[in-house]
Amino acid sequence: MNDKPVREYFHNIWKTVYTILVGMRISLKYCFAKTVTLQYPDMAPALQPRYRGFHFYEIEKCIACDQCAKACPVDCIYIEKSGPRKLDKTTGIAVGGAMTRYAIDYAKCMFCALCTEPCPTDCIHMGNLHDMSGFDRQSMIVEFTELATEGLQTPQPIWMQRDRLPEWAKETKESWVAFEHSDDKLTGQPEARLEKMRGALVESAPPAKKK
Numbered sequence: 001m002n003d004k005p006v007r008e009y010f011h012n013i014w015k016t017v018y019t020i021l022v023g024m025r026i027s028l029k030y031c032f033a034k035t036v037t038l039q040y041p042d043m044a045p046a047l048q049p050r051y052r053g054f055h056f057y058e059i060e061k062c063i064a065c066d067q068c069a070k071a072c073p074v075d076c077i078y079i080e081k082s083g084p085r086k087l088d089k090t091t092g093i094a095v096g097g098a099m100t101r102y103a104i105d106y107a108k109c110m111f112c113a114l115c116t117e118p119c120p121t122d123c124i125h126m127g128n129l130h131d132m133s134g135f136d137r138q139s140m141i142v143e144f145t146e147l148a149t150e151g152l153q154t155p156q157p158i159w160m161q162r163d164r165l166p167e168w169a170k171e172t173k174e175s176w177v178a179f180e181h182s183d184d185k186l187t188g189q190p191e192a193r194l195e196k197m198r199g200a201l202v203e204s205a206p207p208a209k210k211k
């Protein structure tokens with residue numbers, strides 16, 4: 001009697017089971033691993049120090065040179081100004097034309113950070129906010145010039161605009177309002193900075209020429 005078909009039959013079953021086990025090796029490993037559930041937003045997410053989140057933008061230092069927009073691979077930065085702007089080196093504040101628009105379309109942004117590299121005044125940074133939701137595509141466009149009127153350098157997610165917040169979210173929000181991300185002499189002086197931020201939205205005299 002020829003037992004080859006029987007052997008082939010069981011061999012095929014073994015091959016099937018073996019290839020499934022090989023394919024599922026990684027998944028199986030995770031099936032038996034300890035699960036970690038983070039109760040977000042009650043608990044703070046563990047973000048790495050170099051995490052690239054929604055931008056921080058220091059409008060008062062921006063000279064509207066378009067370098068960030070030109071570096072952006074998906075053309076999602078929109079800049080408009082009423083005239084040329086120049087950095088006053090004595091104050092570290094940009095003067096001249098008004099910033100009429102600085103917006104980023106986060107429906108397109110891929111958080112590559114290429115826009116932060118060429119900025120001559122170091123005023124656009126990747127932030128630590130990872131969460132922003134909206135009800136339509138239009139709400140994904142963040143108008144940083146409008147945020148500046150409220151003294152904000154970065155957008156806030158809808159849920160963070162509530163009064164009752166978990167402790168970590170309260171601290172994060174306070175650090176944004178205190179401008180702790182700005183590494184200059186106005187850090188810790190929110191009122192003075194707010195005045196400078198609003199100053200970027202109107203035209204100002206160019207810096208006096210040194211004799």
Ligand code: SF4
Pocket residue numbers: 071072073074075076077104108109110111112113114115116
């Ligand atoms: S992070 Fe990248 S995609 Fe987003 S605005 Fe900057 S350059 Fe453009």
Ligand code: SF4
Pocket residue numbers: 061062063064065066067068069079118119120121122123124
């Ligand atoms: S590169 Fe910097 S200074 Fe120039 S427009 Fe962009 S943010 Fe403003």
